[in-house]
Amino acid sequence: MNKIYVVGIGPGAYEQMTVKAVRAIEMSQVIVGYTVYTDLLKKEFPDKDYRNTPMRQEVERCRMAYEEAAAGKKVAMVCSGDAGIYGMAGLMYEVGTEYPQVELEIIPGVTAALGGAAVLGAPLGHDCCMISLSDLLTPWEQIEKRIVAAALADFVICLYNPSSKKRSDYLQKACHLMLSYKGEDTVCGIVKNIAREGESMEILSLQELKDAKADMFSTVFIGNCKTRVIDGKMITPRGYQYERE
Amino acid sequence: MNKIYVVGIGPGAYEQMTVKAVRAIEMSQVIVGYTVYTDLLKKEFPDKDYRNTPMRQEVERCRMAYEEAAAGKKVAMVCSGDAGIYGMAGLMYEVGTEYPQVELEIIPGVTAALGGAAVLGAPLGHDCCMISLSDLLTPWEQIEKRIVAAALADFVICLYNPSSKKRSDYLQKACHLMLSYKGEDTVCGIVKNIAREGESMEILSLQELKDAKADMFSTVFIGNCKTRVIDGKMITPRGYQYERE
Numbered sequence: 001m002n003k004i005y006v007v008g009i010g011p012g013a014y015e016q017m018t019v020k021a022v023r024a025i026e027m028s029q030v031i032v033g034y035t036v037y038t039d040l041l042k043k044e045f046p047d048k049d050y051r052n053t054p055m056r057q058e059v060e061r062c063r064m065a066y067e068e069a070a071a072g073k074k075v076a077m078v079c080s081g082d083a084g085i086y087g088m089a090g091l092m093y094e095v096g097t098e099y100p101q102v103e104l105e106i107i108p109g110v111t112a113a114l115g116g117a118a119v120l121g122a123p124l125g126h127d128c129c130m131i132s133l134s135d136l137l138t139p140w141e142q143i144e145k146r147i148v149a150a151a152l153a154d155f156v157i158c159l160y161n162p163s164s165k166k167r168s169d170y171l172q173k174a175c176h177l178m179l180s181y182k183g184e185d186t187v188c189g190i191v192k193n194i195a196r197e198g199e200s201m202e203i204l205s206l207q208e209l210k211d212a213k214a215d216m217f218s219t220v221f222i223g224n225c226k227t228r229v230i231d232g233k234m235i236t237p238r239g240y241q242y243e244r245e
Numbered sequence: 246m247n248k249i250y251v252v253g254i255g256p257g258a259y260e261q262m263t264v265k266a267v268r269a270i271e272m273s274q275v276i277v278g279y280t281v282y283t284d285l286l287k288k289e290f291p292d293k294d295y296r297n298t299p300m301r302q303e304v305e306r307c308r309m310a311y312e313e314a315a316a317g318k319k320v321a322m323v324c325s326g327d328a329g330i331y332g333m334a335g336l337m338y339e340v341g342t343e344y345p346q347v348e349l350e351i352i353p354g355v356t357a358a359l360g361g362a363a364v365l366g367a368p369l370g371h372d373c374c375m376i377s378l379s380d381l382l383t384p385w386e387q388i389e390k391r392i393v394a395a396a397l398a399d400f401v402i403c404l405y406n407p408s409s410k411k412r413s414d415y416l417q418k419a420c421h422l423m424l425s426y427k428g429e430d431t432v433c434g435i436v437k438n439i440a441r442e443g444e445s446m447e448i449l450s451l452q453e454l455k456d457a458k459a460d461m462f463s464t465v466f467i468g469n470c471k472t473r474v475i476d477g478k479m480i481t482p483r484g485y486q487y488e489r490e
Contacts, residue, residue: 129374137484239382
């Protein structure tokens with residue numbers, strides 16, 4: 001049976017791919033994905049047949065992968081970060097009902113929350129949630145509801161897609177909401193271009209985050225009430241009893 | 246300066262480690278970790294000096310790593326899944342204030358939520374949260390509050406540490422709570438021994454999950470209101486407009 005690998009390639013650097021993801025790409029002839037991600041792979045895997053569709057043509061991208069696989073090619077559909085978290089795995093299963101002769105294998109990867117957390121220190125040391133601020137596919141009211149719930153229950157919050165040209169004030173709106181339920185000194189962090197050229201990180205308060213600049217290559221972290229800064233890193237304690245000797 | 250790698254080794258299989266994690270282990274002389282995780286590594290990296298402490302001796306485990314590094318050894322502290330999500334990265338930074346001469350590098354890994362999701366299909370296709378049901382370090386009231394908030398805001402929920410011998414009814418208690426806010430037909434999944442010998446998965450309703458058996462090697466997923474079963478897999482749609490041609 002023909003098989004498509006749906007591969008989370010991690011945040012960007014080759015070395016943050018899993019061994020399994022590397023092997024899946026190596027075994028594939030055709031690599032399908034959004035241009036930004038396939039460009040990251042071309043350096044390490046130059047001899048593949050890369051196929052792209054623009055943003056917002058996700059269904060077409062999936063069909064392209066299935067058509068290649070149905071024609072006998074070995075295919076990988078690549079996603080940045082993980083294959084499932086805001087990735088293509090779900091839509092691939094939906095479109096897959098049209099191609100019963102093709103099987104899927106999902107290969108998980110380091111999503112931006114994990115990659116970014118490692119740059120900041122250890123912000124995700126306790127219960128956390130991931131929320132995308134993009135309202136392309138989700139009504140803003142639903143996003144607001146989740147932000148409020150997460151703030152009230154003191155989750156560590158990781159925001160995906162915090163901002164874009166068309167949504168330049170969305171992070172600000174989210175911070176306004178959170179400031180009603182969380183202290184303005186809550187420790188926050190922004191990581192840009194995780195594991196890519198130009199990687200940078202900044203630790204700041206929730207009050208400061210409200211006026212900070214983020215873009216579509218940023219991942220934003222809002223701590224819980226116990227998150228603090230240790231040696232310039234953002235740390236959310238798990239709760240172990242620790243006293244300095 | 247001496248450096249310790251805090252390494253997320255993924256859920257268990259060698260091939261789910263990142264390339265960076267493999268390189269860090271290869272470069273290290275001493276590998277410190279909980280026995281279950283160091284045993285997973287011994288097969289692939291037999292020539293290392295492995296050091297363990299039992300469960301609940303996490304601070305001692307961190308000090309052990311720092312002492313070795315301070316003595317000039319190349320050290321990796323290993324965590325299952327990710328280094329930060331319920332891992333040791335946070336505590337390592339706390340204990341690290343005693344050892345200013347030692348630097349940390351955090352290497353992220355595939356946490357159980359991602360590894361388990363790939364086995365089930367694509368349950369984490371939309372905003373999600375991770376909650377540990379262990380009340381060793383967190384008051385049960387706080388855990389309940391987060392479960393209720395996550396259920397009300399229709400997050401996909403991933404439960405870590407759903408059960409253990411001493412907490413055999415905790416998953417049942419969590420399901421009871423969620424059944425007040427979510428439909429009894431909500432699609433749920435359990436994955437056991439992710440990427441290890443005896444890996445298994447089961448898809449069931451929230452009503453059925455209430456009476457299901459889970460153990461400390463299980464990860465549990467509760468869908469949002471749009472999660473459904475496609476070809477035997479648990480899928481949470483991202484929201485792309487898809488109509489079968």
